[in-house]
Amino acid sequence: MKFIPCVLASLLIGCSAVSEDIEPLGNGFILQNVNVVDVANRSILSSKTIRVENGKITSITDVDVSDRLADLPVIEGKGGYVTPGLIDMHVHMYERAAYVMTLSHGVTHVRIMNGVPKQLEWRDKVNAGEMLGSSSTVSSPIISGYKGAYLHHGVETAEEAKEAVRKYHGEGYDLIKLYGNLSEAALKGAVAEGKRLDMPMAKHGPHASGEMPVGKLKGLQSFEHAEDIYQGPLNYKFEPERLLGIIAELKVTEVPLTPTLNIFYQLTKLSEEKEAFLEQTPKHYTSDIIALEATKNQVDRWLTASDKMVAHNKKTFAFLQLITKSVHEGGIPLLVGSDSGVLLSPHGLATHTEMWLMKEAGLDSYEVLAAATINSAKALGMQNKIGHIAVGYNADFIYTASDPIDDLSVLVEPAAVAKAGQWYTRGELDELREYAIKNRSFWEEVSVLFGGM
Template sequence: MKISILFITLCLSAIASYPLPAYATSAEKNANASLYIDNIHIVDVTTGKVLKNRQLKIRKGKIIAINAAQTPITDESHEYQDGKGHYAMPGLIDMHAHAYDTAAFVIALSHGATHLRLMNGVQEHLLWRNELENGSRIGSTITVSSPIISGFTDAHMHYSAQTPADAITAVTTAKQLGYDLIKAYGNLTAEVLRALLREAKKQSIPVAKHGPHPVAHMDWNELKGLQSLEHAEDIYQGPLNYQADLKALDETITTLKALNTPVTPTLNIYWQLTQISDQKQAFIDTLPEGYISPLIELQEKHNQLKRWINSPLEMALHNKKTLAFLQEITLQLYRANITLLVGSDSGVLLSPHGLATHKEMELMHQAGLPILAVLRAATINPAKALGKESQLGKIAVGYNADLILSEHNPLDSLATLKNPAWVVKQGRIFSNAELKTLRQHAIDERSLWQEMRILLNAGTAASVGTGMSAGVSTGICADK
């Protein structure tokens, strides 16, 4: 999302003092005690089979055994949860999110999104990443991209790379600071993007590129080996030149398939703008309260939302047709066996954390993907893309105990996952009631002062020696 320094500064006079949020710490428990979740059915997202009547044994955040239900428990110290015939599957991984306050991670977790890939990182994200991983903060764990490396010269929270040397410096800085991946924007020149990719390979840091196509004067095969390519919308806007041309789409998909690089469609964000352009304020009024930071909400209402709220009926009709074609693109990507990743672009255009992940899955299913394919795109596919396929994305011995337990079989209906009966994160189990309480507490304790400081400092701290712009960005959804 585009953050104006002037806008944030003006907000200072309108916001009262908020205390910094307290750490959400786990209850005091014996760290060596095992958690048993009994009488559950395990959904294998690899095969699509359901393992009936099982018992999970979890210790220190890992699954250490999968037994028959009601296997006798011999541990003297343990925690027991009767799963009551619920269905267990791996936690969801959202591969495209934007968040600048810690409430977002609790909100996402409360809807079963146990891991997020943040796609415009700031240094506070790295601190939060460590706290979430070591359990001193409750919420979805996170993978953090660098600040966007782009060709803009006036975009706040971007590394501005006008030359190959700028790109090399940006990649080197991001690696040294500890970011997990590089996010490269689609308006870099071919010379600059090549330098970025060479340096990222040298530094052993993966790259995700905005737009599933090369920049001008660059070959498609130069995009091999990326962590992912973002936005089906950019296939429509780029190679297809805004035309619903099925022949050109087929040619593009054939070329994409040869790259063997995952694609994140992010249908949800186009659905969001379509609803705003069609229903205007009536749609905005349906969004859940508190899921987006009030500071970002205020910024969005004074910036990006205006275009869609004020758009004519013709624009709404155009958006509906375009969304349908983006779903067709997604279906054709699936039919071509191109790996797809669930990524919601939550946090942009008031798209609510957690719920947006489920809307992305719903839109992919509506596009024609089987439910199992959607579940894979939200679990094992992103785990592999992140290089975490031995830790995340499966319910198996040795894997992280990041799980969703739902009342009904998610292979029959994705909707059952939206409001989970339990979520297990790093071996700690949260009931539906506990998740709601945690979510509300995170919303109530949100610190706008902290978020304002983060957004202001993000431009200033990295601008020295990196070419990062601290100006006001332009365009619509320029950081998706």
């Protein structure tokens, strides 16, 4: 059995060895006798051999490879299934342990949606192989209409918004996050400057501001939150008959939607089941500082929810699933985004909850996987690197003993994960996750959250 090198284990926690038996496999191997899940073509490619060199897939063939003749380590796939690594398009991660937690559940890339400077450093370290975990795309701090709000960059005028976009573009963030409460002038200014700089932008809420038509937001990387269709254009009204018109307007933008059903599902269950649901939540996945904030500002509220509020939450959540299904049927691409790191939502596990909720909303397994792979890769402009298992793509994929199309839950604790050509068995992933959680640092997270402010 292979163990992770200390230089990679130091990733999250400083260093000291993960195990006394440290022997890297390297970033090349041959995986034979596997079935490849071809999400784009909604098919299974049977009995394949995948060759990985220098972190890339270099061939996919029907030929088995003899251990005696192979020039790379050979892994026997035993008729298992290989699925593209999952992409979570909406996370909040302020500790190094989160990068390993997500990877341990087959999430090989994440988009961080409220950036701080330290995340840029971690992004680059993962890409350079100096830190282990999911690779990442990092948004700017939220550009919003809130002046003085923590982790927000408040703007009021078009020029202030343009200046903010220039600032975060210059600092190396991958995209700009625009909030739903921006004034019309500020939103127009930010969008114009982002387009001038060719800087991707994602918007909290699939709607514009003031009198600005939503069609003016064409070309954004994504819209966030199905909930904001209910809260925005529908003004908190359960009016499904209006969805067709709203969806038609959104479709003109050619912008995909990240529904983020997971958080509203979690608060609904918390309000309904209260302490019983809280006890089922894996608290060790949530950092102390986030748990403290959530408990003070969110959890207590839902633990005391009335029966009337519970009924309202359940009705609202069912409507959010209807919105999600309607958007999908309307031809707007969906993206998987869990909003993990919010409201005690566990990194990695929340991604799978989101996928399950999308399937419960009416998507089939291939459509859910498309939202978590090819759709998300395309939105990121990485459709030739990740999200698909093909020659030339990054060797980021999940190995399971059984077919995930029959049961997506087999992806939650996969038998192995390949990331950048490194092969991690289930045991190694568990060991890395446990080590990361055990050695997390409250004070490091304080420094990450407040040090750059």
